[in-house]
Amino acid sequence: MVGKILQEIKASLVNVDFHEASYERNGYHLSVEARTGNSPEIAKFLKDRAFYIEDLFCVDYIDYVELVYFFNRYKELCRIKVTLKVDAAKPVAPTISDIYTMARWYEREIHEFFGVYFDGHPNLTYLFLHDEIDHYPLRKKAVPVPDEAKKLLNSYKPQEEEDAFFVNLGPQHPSTHGVLRVVVKMDGEYIISAEPVLGYLHRMHEKMAENRGYVQFLPNPARIDYPGALLLNLAHVATVEKLCGIEVPERAQYVRTITCELNRIASHLLWFGAFPADLGALTPFMYAFDDREQILDILEDITGSRLTYCYFRFGGLYNDVGDTFIDKTKAFIKRMRERFSMYDKLITGNVIFVNRAKGTGILEQAEVTKYGCTGPLVRSTGISFDIRKAEPYAVYDQVDFDIPVGTVGDNMDRYHVRMAEMEMSLRIIEQAIAKLPSGPFKAEKVPKKLKPPKGDIYYAVESSRGEAGVYIVSDESDTPYRMRWRVPSFSNLMTFPALAEGNLIADAIATLGSYDIVVPEIDR
Amino acid sequence: MMEAVNNIVDLVGWEAIKLVIGLVGVLVVVVVNALVLTWAERKVSGHIQRRIGPKEVGPFGLLQPIADTLKLISKELLTPKNVERPLYFLAPVIVFIPVMVSFVVIPFDAYLQVKDINVGILVVLAFSSLSVLSILLAGWGSNNKYSLIGSVRSVAQNIAYEIPLLLALLSVVLMANSLSLRDIVESQKGLWYIFSQPIAFLVFFIAGVAETNRTPFDLPEAESELVAGFHTEYSGMRFALFFLAEYTNMFIICAITTTFFLGGYQGPILPGFVWFFGKTYLLVFVILWFRWTFPRVRFDQLLNFSWKLLIPVSLLNLIITGGILKL
Numbered sequence: 001m002v003g004k005i006l007q008e009i010k011a012s013l014v015n016v017d018f019h020e021a022s023y024e025r026n027g028y029h030l031s032v033e034a035r036t037g038n039s040p041e042i043a044k045f046l047k048d049r050a051f052y053i054e055d056l057f058c059v060d061y062i063d064y065v066e067l068v069y070f071f072n073r074y075k076e077l078c079r080i081k082v083t084l085k086v087d088a089a090k091p092v093a094p095t096i097s098d099i100y101t102m103a104r105w106y107e108r109e110i111h112e113f114f115g116v117y118f119d120g121h122p123n124l125t126y127l128f129l130h131d132e133i134d135h136y137p138l139r140k141k142a143v144p145v146p147d148e149a150k151k152l153l154n155s156y157k158p159q160e161e162e163d164a165f166f167v168n169l170g171p172q173h174p175s176t177h178g179v180l181r182v183v184v185k186m187d188g189e190y191i192i193s194a195e196p197v198l199g200y201l202h203r204m205h206e207k208m209a210e211n212r213g214y215v216q217f218l219p220n221p222a223r224i225d226y227p228g229a230l231l232l233n234l235a236h237v238a239t240v241e242k243l244c245g246i247e248v249p250e251r252a253q254y255v256r257t258i259t260c261e262l263n264r265i266a267s268h269l270l271w272f273g274a275f276p277a278d279l280g281a282l283t284p285f286m287y288a289f290d291d292r293e294q295i296l297d298i299l300e301d302i303t304g305s306r307l308t309y310c311y312f313r314f315g316g317l318y319n320d321v322g323d324t325f326i327d328k329t330k331a332f333i334k335r336m337r338e339r340f341s342m343y344d345k346l347i348t349g350n351v352i353f354v355n356r357a358k359g360t361g362i363l364e365q366a367e368v369t370k371y372g373c374t375g376p377l378v379r380s381t382g383i384s385f386d387i388r389k390a391e392p393y394a395v396y397d398q399v400d401f402d403i404p405v406g407t408v409g410d411n412m413d414r415y416h417v418r419m420a421e422m423e424m425s426l427r428i429i430e431q432a433i434a435k436l437p438s439g440p441f442k443a444e445k446v447p448k449k450l451k452p453p454k455g456d457i458y459y460a461v462e463s464s465r466g467e468a469g470v471y472i473v474s475d476e477s478d479t480p481y482r483m484r485w486r487v488p489s490f491s492n493l494m495t496f497p498a499l500a501e502g503n504l505i506a507d508a509i510a511t512l513g514s515y516d517i518v519v520p521e522i523d524r
Numbered sequence: 525m526m527e528a529v530n531n532i533v534d535l536v537g538w539e540a541i542k543l544v545i546g547l548v549g550v551l552v553v554v555v556v557n558a559l560v561l562t563w564a565e566r567k568v569s570g571h572i573q574r575r576i577g578p579k580e581v582g583p584f585g586l587l588q589p590i591a592d593t594l595k596l597i598s599k600e601l602l603t604p605k606n607v608e609r610p611l612y613f614l615a616p617v618i619v620f621i622p623v624m625v626s627f628v629v630i631p632f633d634a635y636l637q638v639k640d641i642n643v644g645i646l647v648v649l650a651f652s653s654l655s656v657l658s659i660l661l662a663g664w665g666s667n668n669k670y671s672l673i674g675s676v677r678s679v680a681q682n683i684a685y686e687i688p689l690l691l692a693l694l695s696v697v698l699m700a701n702s703l704s705l706r707d708i709v710e711s712q713k714g715l716w717y718i719f720s721q722p723i724a725f726l727v728f729f730i731a732g733v734a735e736t737n738r739t740p741f742d743l744p745e746a747e748s749e750l751v752a753g754f755h756t757e758y759s760g761m762r763f764a765l766f767f768l769a770e771y772t773n774m775f776i777i778c779a780i781t782t783t784f785f786l787g788g789y790q791g792p793i794l795p796g797f798v799w800f801f802g803k804t805y806l807l808v809f810v811i812l813w814f815r816w817t818f819p820r821v822r823f824d825q826l827l828n829f830s831w832k833l834l835i836p837v838s839l840l841n842l843i844i845t846g847g848i849l850k851l
Contacts, residue, residue: 167669175748189673189823278748280739280820286573352740352819505673506822509749 001076005049006030009080013042021081027242027458028070028079039069039084043096043103046071046080052369054079055486056096056106058114059473060140064088065114068471069096070458070486074368074378074385079458091116101370102494113138115145125151128199128523137207164192171200175278175509178519182496182512184505191508194500196493201523209483214240214314214450217483222308224485225521227270229309230263230299231463237312238393239459239470243452244314250395251439252316257394258329258432259299259311260461261425265336266295267464268422271516275415276347278513279356284347291339298328314450315443326433333426340423348419354412361499361511363409372491375466376417377515381409387462399431411514418516449478465489465516485524489517543628543639550627554772559589561771564805565812572816599760604666607757611665616758616765619658622651623772630779631706633789633796644705645693648780649686652735655773656682659744659754662766666757674753677823678737678744684830685734685741691838692728695721695845696784709788718785721845725785727838729807732777734830736770739815746820778807 006029010018015038019031034042043053054070069082086093095118097103107118108127115136118124131150135142170181179200185192205224209217221236222229234256241248273288296306302321303311311318347353363373365381378385384403388396404420406413452474460469466488475481492515500508533541563578563586570577578585603612629644631637641647656679663675697703699720700711718725734741745753755766782788782803789796821829 165669174751189677276819280742280746280748281818283569283573283816286575290574350819352821355825356819356822504822504824506746506749506820513748 002029002078005073005076005078008049009045013045016042023079026081026456027460028081030079031081031083034082034084037084037094039067039082040094040096040099042082043069043071043099046082047099047369049073050075050369051078051080053100053102053106053372053491054467055372055469055471055484056103056110057471057484058110058116058138059482060088060114060138062088062140065091065116065139067093067110067116068484070469070471072372074383077390081458086116092119093117094119095121097121100372101498102372102491105490105494111149112136115139115143115149126199128202130199137204138210163187169509175513177274177513177517180493180517180519180522184500184508186505189504189506191500191503191505194497194508196496198523201520203520203524205524206483206485209480211479213478214452214480215448218313219308219310222310223520224487224524225463225465225468225489225518226307227267227518228263228464229307230260230303230311231267231461232468233310233312234260234394235459235461235463235468235470237314238461239457239472240314240450240452242459243455243457243472243474244450246315246443246446248316248443249440250437251320252441252443253395254432254436255317255321255441256312257396257399258429258436259302260394261429261432262295262299262329262332263309264464265422265425266292266299268418268425268516269295271418272343272422275510275513275516276353278509279353281347281350281353284343287339287343287346291336294332294335298325298332301325301328313442313446315446317441320441326436329429329433333430336422336426340419343419348415356506356510357410357412357415357514359408359410359412360503360507361411361414361514363495363499365409367495367498371494373466373488373495375462375464375488375492376414376421377466377492377495379403380406380413380417382407387460387467391460393459393461395432395435396428398435399428401428411510414514451476451478460486463488465518465521466492487521487524489515489519489521493517493522546628546639547624550624553627554624554768557775558768558771559593561775561808562589562592562767564808565771565815568809568812569816572813593764596761596764601762602759604668604757606667608665608667611661612757615658615662615665616762618661619655619766619769622654623769623776625651626776629705630776630783631709631788632800636789636797637706640704640706643703645697645703645708645780648705648776649690649693652773652776653682653686655769658769662758663754666754668757670750670752670756671754674744674746674750674756678754680823681734681737681741681743681826684827685731685834688727688830688834688838689731689735691835691842692724692731693780693784695724695838695842698842698845698849705783705788709783709790712787712790716785716787721785721841723837723841724845725781727834727841728784729781731830731834732781733811733814734826736773736777736811738770738774738811740818740821741826742815742820743823743826748820774808774811775804778804778811781807 015036017033017035019033021028021031023029051071051073054072056069059066059068064085065088067084067086071080084093093116095107097107105127107121110116111124112126112129113136133145135144164185164187167184167186168181169184171179181197183195183197205220208220221232225232269288269292273285276284299309300306302325303309363381368378368381382405384405386403389403401424404417406417454474454476456473458469458471460467468488469486471484472480473482496512499511567577578588581587581591626648628639629641629647659678660675663671696717700708702708737744755763782800786803789800791799
C-alpha cells in the first residue's frame with residue numbers, strides 16, 4: 001500500500017528532485033526536494049491524499065537554510081520529507097498556512113528562530129521570543145535581527161463601538177495548566193475568538209542540544225514533558241541508538257516498555273484529576289493523586305527520581321530492575337483495576353459531568369489533517385492512529401493491545417479514550433512482565449562519546465499526548481548539528497481557537513482541560 | 525437596682541430591649557456558626573477526599589477557624605487602583621445586613637425567637653434577595669472583567685431561582701394558613717411537611733443551594749473559569765465578610781428548610797434548639813457533600829433547569845395543593 005502511494009507521488013509531482021531515503025535507516029519513506037519553491041503545490045497535493053502535517057522546521061546549512069516539511073498519514077503510515085532550500089542572505093519562502101492551518105505556528109516559529117520570511121502568512125509575528133533578542137537564535141552564524149522584524153502579537157484593542165471585550169485567560173489563571181495565555185475576545189459569556197499566546201516557558205531545548213554532547217542532553221527531555229518524562233526520554237535515546245546502530249538487549253526493551261506504560265498511566269491520571277477540576281469537581285484530583293503516588297513510588301525505586309526521570313541510557317538502562325519492582329507493579333495493576341470501576345461509578349455516570357462533557361468541544365474528523373494533531377485527541381474522532389501500532393518501537397509488536405477510539409470527538413470521547421488507554425496500558429504491562437526475559441540490561445561497548453555517522457533521522461514514539469518525534473541531523477561530530485523536537489501538545493493546542501469560537505467560556509475551559517496540554521512541551 | 529432596670533424598661537419598652545439582646549445574640553450565633561462551618565467544610569472535604577483535614581491547631585483542628593480569622597484580620601486591606609471606591613467599600617458591608625435580619629424571625633426553639641412577625645417568611649425572602657445587590661456592587665465596583673461576569677451571572681441566577689423558592693414555600697403556607705414561621709412550625713405537630721410536600725421540599729432545597737451560590741451552582745465564583753468571580757479583587761477582612769456571608773446564607777437556607785419542612789424545633793426528649801440545630805446542620809452537611817462530589821453546571825443549563833423544570837413543577841405543585849385543600 002505504501003509503495004502504491006509512493007509511486008503515485010513519484011509519478012505526479014513535477015519540478016522536484018527525489019532523494020534516496022530508506023525507512024529503515026532514516027525513518028521516512030521518501031525525500032522530496034522542492035526545486036522551484038513549489039512547496040505549496042506539494043502540500044496541496046499531499047493534503048488531497050489525506051496526509052497530515054507532522055512537522056515543519058528549518059535547518060541552517062550556512063550557505064542556505066533548508067525548510068523541512070514532514071507529512072504523514074493516519075492510515076497506512078507513509079512519511080514524506082519535503083525540503084526547500086532558501087537563500088540564507090535573503091530568506092523568503094512561500095507559506096503553506098492556507099493549506100495546513102498548523103503551519104501558521106510552525107512558520108512563525110521558523111521566522112523568529114531563523115529569520116525566514118513567509119510570503120502570504122496572515123500574521124508573521126513572534127511566537128515564543130520577546131522583542132529584545134539581537135540575533136536569530138538557531139542560525140549557525142550570528143545574524144542580527146532587523147528592528148522591523150521584531151513584532152509581538154500584543155495589540156489587542158477592541159474596535160470602537162464594539163460590544164466585545166477581551167479577557168486574558170492566563171498566564172496566571174487557575175485552569176490554564178501551567179503558564180499558557182489565551183487572549184479571548186468575548187461577547188457576554190460567548191467567545192468570539194481565542195488566540196493562544198505562547199513563550200512563557202520557552203527554554204530553547206533545541207539550541208541546548210546543539211551545544212552539548214548526546215549524553216549530556218539526556219536529562220533535558222524530562223523537562224520538555226514533565227508528566228511523561230520517560231516517554232520523551234525514550235524518544236531521545238531510541239533515536240540516537242538507531243542513528244548509531246546500537247543494538248539494545250531484549251530485557252532492556254521490555255523494561256522500557258513497562259516503565260513507559262507506567263509513566264503513561266501516571267500522566268493520564270494527572271489529566272484525570274485535572275479535567276473534572278476544570279468542570280468544578282475538585283475531589284477526583286485527590287483520588288488520582290493517590291493512585292499516581294503508587295506509580296511514583298515504583299519508579300522512584302528504580303530511577304531515583306519522582307518526576308523528571310532520566311532512566312534510559314544509550315544501549316539500555318541506567319540499572320536493572322529487581323523482584324521488588326515486579327511485585328510492586330503487579331500489586332499496582334491489581335489495585336488500579338479496582339479503582340477504575342470506582343471511578344466509573346463516581347464520575348463517568350455523573351449526570352452533571354455527562355451533560356457538561358457530551359457534545360461540547362467537538363473536533364471534526366475531517367479537520368484533523370489541517371492541524372496534524374495526534375494522540376487521544378485524534379483517536380477521539382474515530383481515527384485509530386497510534387505510533388505504538390503504526391511503527392512499533394521497544395516491544396510493542398510483541399504484546400497484544402487495542403487502540404481505543406471515540407466516535408464524535410467531543411470532550412466525553414476524549415475522556416473515554418484516555419480512561420480506556422489506562423486500562424490498555426495495564427494490559428501491556430501485565431504481558432510484558434510475564435514475558436520479561438533475563439539477560440543483560442545494557443548493550444556492551446557503547447562508546448562514552450557518541451559520534452554518529454553523517455545523516456539524518458526521524459524517530460517517533462507515542463507519548464501520553466500523542467506523537468513525540470525527534471529529528472537529528474548529524475555531522476559526525478559529538479554534538480547534533482540540529483535536533484528538532486516534534487511535540488504533540490503544540491499541534492493539539494492549535495485546534496483550540498477553532499473549537500472555542502462561538503462557544504460558552506465554560507465549554508472552552510472544559511475543552512482546554514480535555515486536551516491534556518503540557519506547556520513546557522509546547523514552548524520547549 | 526431593680527428600680528433602675530424598671531425605669532429603663534418603662535423608658536424604652538420591653539420589646540426594644542428584647543430586640544437589642546436578640547440582635548447581640550444573633551451576632552454571636554452568626555459568627556460562631558461561620559467558624560463552625562468553615563471548620564466543618566474543611567473536615568468534610570478532607571474526609572471526602574481521603575485526607576484528614578486540619579489537625580494541628582487545637583484538638584481535631586478545632587481552633588483552625590480562629591487562626592484563619594486572625595490571619596485575615598491582620599492582613600493588609602489591598603485596594604486596587606482602578607476600583608469604584610464607594611461601591612467597592614460598600615459591597616462587603618451590605619452583604620451582611622440581610623443576613624442579620626433573616627435571623628431575627630427564625631424560631632430556634634419554642635420560646636427562642638427574637639421576634640415573631642406575622643409575615644416572617646416574607647421578611648426572610650425580601651432580605652435574602654438583597655444579598656444579590658452586594659454581589660452586583662462588588663462585581664461592578666471591582667472594575668475587573670472576571671468580577672463583572674461573576675456578578676452578572678449571580679444576578680441572573682438569583683432572579684431565576686427566587687421564583688421556585690417562593691412557589692415551593694407558598695404551597696406550605698397554604699397548608700399552614702400562616703406566614704409566621706412559628707405558626708408554620710406549630711402546624712407540623714402531627715406530620716412534617718417533608719412528607720406531605722416532598723416535591724416542594726426538593727424544589728426549595730435545590731433552589732436554596734442555587735441561591736447560596738454553592739456547587740453545583742457556584743457559577744458566580746467558578747474558579748476554573750472566573751478565577752474567584754465577584755470577589756476576585758477583595759482581600760483580607762473584606763474577603764472574609766463575603767466568606768462569612770456565604771456560610772451564613774447557607775445556614776439560613778438550611779434553617780428555613782428545617783422550619784418549613786422538617787418540623788423546626790419539634791422533636792421528642794431533647795430540648796427544641798438541639799433538634800433545630802441538629803436538623804439544620806444535617807442539611808448543611810448535605811450541601812457540603814454536594815460541593816465535594818459534583819462538578820459545576822453550565823450557565824445555560826443552570827437557567828434552563830430553573831425556568832423549564834423547577835418553576836413549572838413548583839407551580840403545578842402549588843395548584844394541586846390548593847385544589848386538594850379546597851376540596
